[in-house]
Amino acid sequence: MTTPDAPALPLRPELADEVPYGAPQLDVPVLLNVNENPYPPSDEVVATIAAHVADAARRLNRYPDRDFPALRADLADYLALESGVHLGAEQIWAANGSNEVMLHLLQAFGGPGRTALSFAPTYSMYPEYARDTHTRWVVGRRAEDFTVDPEHAVATIEAERPSVVLLASPNNPTGTALPQATVEAVLEAAARIPAVVVVDEAYAEFRRAGTPSALELLDRHPHLAVTRTMSKAFAAAGLRLGYLAASGALVDALRVVRLPYHLSAVTQATARAALAHRDSLLAQVADLRAQRDDLVAWLRQQVVAGRPLRVADTDANFVLFGTFADRHAVWQGLLDRGVLIRETGPEGWLRVSVGTPAETAAFKDALTDVIVEQEQ
Template sequence: MSGLQDLLREDLRGHEPYGAPQLDVPVALNTNESSYEVPRTVVDAIVRRVGEVAPTLNRYPDREFAAVREALAGYVTSTTGCAVDADQIWAANGSNEVLQHLVQAFGGAERTALGFTPSYSMHPLISRGMGMTWIDGMRSCDPAVFDVSAQLAASQAREVDPHVVFLCSPNNPTGTALALDVVEAVYEAAPHAIIVVDEAYAEFARPGTPSALTLLPGRERLVVTRTMSKAFAFAGVRLGYLAADAELTSLLRLVRLPYHLSAVTQAVTCAAFEHTGDMLAMVEAIKGSRDALVAGLDALGLTPVPSDANFVLVGGFPDERATWQALLERGVLVRDVGIPHHLRITAGTPEETQAVLTALREVISTPARKDSR
């Protein structure tokens, strides 16, 4: 072990950082980005807004990012029907930083975080990074089932008595949405915990899928996190946010870095909300690609998991790693998420959907190469 390894915190030794391959391929469907470029109307608004703030970049930005919070509150209220005030909104550089703020404020050393895996890999990474003990909860007693029941989740929450609980709806990497009774049951079963419902993919949910935003009134320990990276095609902007009780959002000021949202980030974010309709039009196109992808995978004899996200987890591969490599050799990059016999595929453009289905058809029909070792 090197000298630096000796100096590293003991609880971080041996762990792997977050990472997904960033390869130059014709069809990149591995990180759940939008395949659609930002609309020209929004680009023009961004240029105008950034031009307005550029001369004042010698000054610090609005520490309270008031315009961003007003815009986000208006967006959440108008699109979900859940009335949210600006003082209930918090934002940061991607939803990962939002999650980090929550763990900094309510987690830390000698505290415990609970999540139900497989789920978003950053939840344990952020928790461990803040010195928390991470507990892998079960989604089901059957490893082939990716849903989590209210009874099973609540029983684990009572047993662990955590300080932070992570729920994910739609869940990444499975794409499955949570029933609200799961959130309600966990909230009651973990009375000392902040309950975080990660809704990064909420805009892609099928009609009738409920949002935990409806549960916020009267639940001061409940937090719903979201992002502009997916539905708004803003992965490069890094703007995530949460909605919660106003007192909870106020407490996050204790851990945020000074002026954490740059003036440029705030300007770009506000520009997007001038054209919400243009941005969300891409969501419907992506949902169409997702549904076409599910149908195509099913026709190939594979087993796609019903998805409320902008990706599909698909099973049925005898060797998922070999399939991943074979697809890459055909110019298609998907995600190996570590679930045996499964791969995760982002829903892209119709052309990308056809490309991945064509590549999969070739891979499935090609006899596996024998190991020469």
């Protein structure tokens, strides 16, 4: 405990008024605020993970393989199945969640005198990666429908000359997927700087049929990195395993900045065990997509203050909806009824994750009650 006369800590000035990132973690019956997969791993998956971890535990006196080639090969094999893009293990990198992957990217390609660029509204951690690596942070704007206009994107890149461009597709918190033509326009503009383009595909497995992955562009764009995670579709948020696909040269740059042995033997063993059960772990994705589309249709039928709710088109496992004159009152009304969603995005909007049918039904009932209460 700090005493009143203790000298101040030599904290970096730009951190003096900052608070730690994080969504509320509250003990309520229905948790729909952090885009988790609502279905836990099966007993069979748990048993396989336990066996793999037990095997790893017998060698915990030794450091793990710092370059984890077996896990990288497993991830490359999965991406070939999921997207049809065949990559070598040397083109894969992994870390403790896609957050650490992003930090590696900013450590390698950002820094003092350099700029990172994205298009808002987007994932609220991006500016924190920039801050933590002393990288200048700049945002362009998304259109009213949350898409990125290619001409605006190219003009912003040419004006700001970033070293890193961050594109989330599907975007968080809006759920918006980027057309391949937009990504290619950004890539071509970035190549003239040059800049690394990061397409964050944390929610890629939930994209609608016909929506392409930026993985398909890797063979033509060596300055492209496509990030993924096992947290969402694989129902493994507690695992903390994120990864990316890129050229071998880009991956080698990340190996320079990573901490020694950053990926524990237990994490590697758990991830490989989960990947061995990819079919069963991903079996709920199609169901979650269908529930998402039904939820979007239902929300668009709700009327607030004499007009239907606005609902963003989404390729993720969440839905952004609004707008409300007092969104916090709506958020609080839902919480009072045992349903936790996220107060995020542009003013007036709220975001809800897709849950089980029972959780979604509870959300619908609670929101209906809140709307009726506020209309009275």
